[in-house]
Amino acid sequence: MSLPTALALLGLAITAGAASGPTAGSQRSCSSFGPTPLAGVAFTGTTHFAANTRVNISNVYSSIDETNLPAFCRVELVVTTNATAGTTALAEVWLPDDWNGRVLTVGNGGLAGGVTVTELGHVAIPQGFAGISTNTGHDGDTDDGEWAGPHNDNAIVDWGWRALHLSVLAGKRIVEEYYGTAANKSYYLGCSTGTLKEVQDFPDDFDGVVVGSPANWQTHLQGWSIHMNLNTQPSTSPHFITEDVWNDVLAPEVMRQCDALDGLSDGIINDPRICSFRPETLTCRAGQNASTCLTGDQIGALRRIYADYYEADQTYVFGGYYPGGETEYYKGLVGKKQFDIGLGYFQFMVLNDTNFKIHDYNATVLKITDRIDPGQSNAINPNLTAFAGPQHNGKLLQYVGWADQLISPGNSIHYYTTVDEFTRANTTMDIDDYYRLFLVPGMNHCEADNCMYVQGGFAANAFGAVEQASNDNPPLSFDPQHNILAAMVQWVEEGVAPDTLTAANYVGNNVSNGVGFTRPLCRYPTTIRYKGGDPDSADSFECA
Known part of the structure; x- marks a missing residue:
């Protein structure tokens, strides 16, 4: 149909x-x-x-x-x-x-x-x-x-x-x-299996959309997830990296190389793009305990994990992992025996073959998947003029954690960039007038209770998105500076676009324990910089 x-x-x-x-x-x-x-x-x-x-x-x-x-x-x-x-x-x-006179649709996740x-x-x-x-x-x-x-x-x-x-x-x-x-206005709030499809194909459904780490390029996302998994699997292979090594060897070295580059050693990498992480510094030396270093095969696996992903025929698939999420990456894609969502996607949606295993994935399978586009679920059209143009004037806020372990933040950056390129080449519109992207330092995929904990540092992961209040991480208040949904309402109904948001970290990721610190979330492509003062206060940082 x-x-x-x-x-x-x-x-x-x-x-x-x-x-x-x-x-x-x-x-x-x-x-x-x-x-x-x-x-x-x-x-x-x-x-x-x-x-x-x-x-x-x-x-x-x-x-x-x-x-x-x-x-x-x-x-x-x-x-x-x-x-x-x-x-x-x-x-x-x-x-x-x-x-309040408004409608809010909330999304789902995964399959x-x-x-x-x-x-x-x-x-x-x-x-x-x-x-x-x-x-x-x-x-x-x-x-x-x-x-x-x-x-x-x-x-x-x-x-x-x-x-x-x-x-x-x-x-x-x-x-x-x-x-x-x-209803006066219609809004959407979701993460992962989001609604960029609605923005592109049914622009009148929503006046404002807030979507986190969208799984909008399903045909490439699922192949990427298997690729990431195979970088270290099976557990009997020489390139397998145990959870202890991720936590006790790799994570501290990433922080040693990258943490202070943003001006503050706090266990959070504000913008991992400024760090050229060198895993070879962990190469095992003669006589060194193997549990405290990495082999050549493991170093090679890490280089693939932190790189953009290309198939053998140079078809771009996805971005890689970014330094800063090492304690969760093992739990995400690179430590499981197999990644269930990707496996189920190819078995039941693409090939109708329950004998398919992740080791059967290759560039040919990717081409089949792109041709089929199961469920017409891909939402990669950069033309948002029907949604954002003067006939509808819709607004889009997108966020993603820099330490996302399930969908590379490179995917969000890639889509935003394609929309910006299309807008500049084909319209007189300015992308800032309808689409803004926020990168969240240290945060993992969607869930507040699943967010980063590295070297005593937490992500500021409470800002009113889905799966935050329900996991004891509500926004500091419902005002537009602290609550991304309120920021969207203000943008749609008053024309005030958010340049920054203020996110909170609660001690132990639980509001009952009190606020640990606050941080600004910066509109891409700006990034957080420490300017001095109390490192626990958002006022001590700027977006530049």
Whole structure:
């Protein structure tokens, strides 16, 4: 099915009516909510949660168990994604009693299939947004790809883009029916399996998009993940590097070479591009204990790990790892026996061959993958004029951790650069007017509880993104300087674009332990520099 065909799937010829009965935003209105029938949408339940009552909801991907949320109405939906094939996706719309007039859609991660109830409850509802989320058309955890085979093409398309897009359309109509008025603005907040696809193909869905470390080049990302894995695997190979060596030998040497280059030795490399890390300094000398040094094969593996990745025929695939995330890189891609997401992607979405193993991956497989583009999930089009131009005036904020262990930050830089090049060559627009990228020193992939800890230093990893408040790392406040979602709202609705954000690190990555330090997050291509003063205060740093 073509992308334009999907626009008609929800039968939007119906007329949206105002919510009947009592004023929307109460237990009574929730229990009596009977919206005008929407073609392709089935309502499976509504539940009202009074303020500060227990909200205990879970699925295979996401869960929440809290007793401190504002009052809201939970609406559960089944959205038809392909009427001919009979395929559907689950969706939920959470409607706060005290609504701020906006809609917020929250995303998913990896290959997951499950409504992201965690972020609906920890981000959307506490800030007054009507929240939307989908299971992307299947049930499964982040690493599970079996649902896609054999030849389950409709499910793959649902995961790739269709379930999200149709759930957003349905969710907006539910919001309008419930409150009796359409939302003023529509926003998105997610990380990893993000929504650059929406920005490129469905520019009217969102007015503002905040996406972290997007997996927007799926066909190359999954091959890159296997390539990174094979740089050290199998564990019996001479190039394998143990977790102890990563933590106790490699990480300290990276800090010795790189940490002070930004003006402050604090266990965080603010911009790893200024460090030309030399792994050969760890080469084993005669008589040296092998647990304290590296062999020639291991040195070669590291050079590949920290380099841009090219196939044998010079096809660019992805960026490499950057110095500064060594204590997590082993847990990410280079220490596992196999990387499950990449393996499942090629077994069930590309080749339909469960006998495929990571050692079977090569440049030919990459070409097949690029040709198929499973689920039409690639989102690499640099032309964002329909989203950002004067007819829509959409805004995009993107962030990525410099120490991301699952998706190279080079991917975010690469996409931003291609958009900038297109904008300059084909329009009179300025990329700063609609697209800004923030690199987060020391932070790993998405999750606050999974962020960097090196040599006593932490990343400033609390700034209002997904999987932060839900992991005990909320923003310091909900104002635009400390909360990236509020910064986006201010940019869309007031025209004030964020140049910097102020992120916090909580001691032990837990807000209950108090603030360890704060740091500015700088708009790319500027970077953080220490200018003197209290190293725990963001005021002691500048973006230059």
